[in-house]
Amino acid sequence: MREDAIDLYGFPTREEHAFFKQLLAVSGVGPKTALGILNVADVKTLKRSIAHGDSSALTKVFGIGKKSAERVVVELRDKLIAEIGGASSALGARSSEDFEVIEALLALGYRADESRKALGKVPEKVTGTRDRLAAALKSMG
DSSP states (O other), X not given: OOSSOOOOOOOSSHHHHHHHHHXXXXXXXXXXXXXXXXXXXXXXXXXXXXXXXXXXXXXXXXXOOHHHHHHHHHHHHHHHHHHHTOOGGGGTOOSHHHHHHHHHHHHXXXXXXXXXXXXXXXXXTOOSHHHHHHHHHHHHO
16 A cells, blocks of 8 residues: 555465565565566576575566665575575575675675675684674685
8 A cells, every 4th residue: 555556466376475575575675576576487486596596587577686686685595495495504505694794795785696605715613794794805805
């Protein structure tokens, strides 16, 4: 609902409706963009690609650029990994701290793939979001 309109959206499955709600929770994604994302591929394929950190499917949607697609991946990735049941270490992230580090690197202007690569170079003994971020930045520079 808005001041000037009342919009109603329908979905053939509960899974699509739930994913639509997850997409709306991402900053900068509205209902039209979320519907555009849902039209790119089936929900399982989209969830799998987001969980694997692949934003290329999302960039096919009108109005979503590379940074917006990466933001969707960063904000939904850990939720979808838990939902899918895959181990986060198999996807390049050891903890929720790693997701925070990737999000911080994206905010600094780095690409998601180079952020994950730099984070992969950080030794496991380095803990804490700040320390992991600092070590990732050192490996990039």
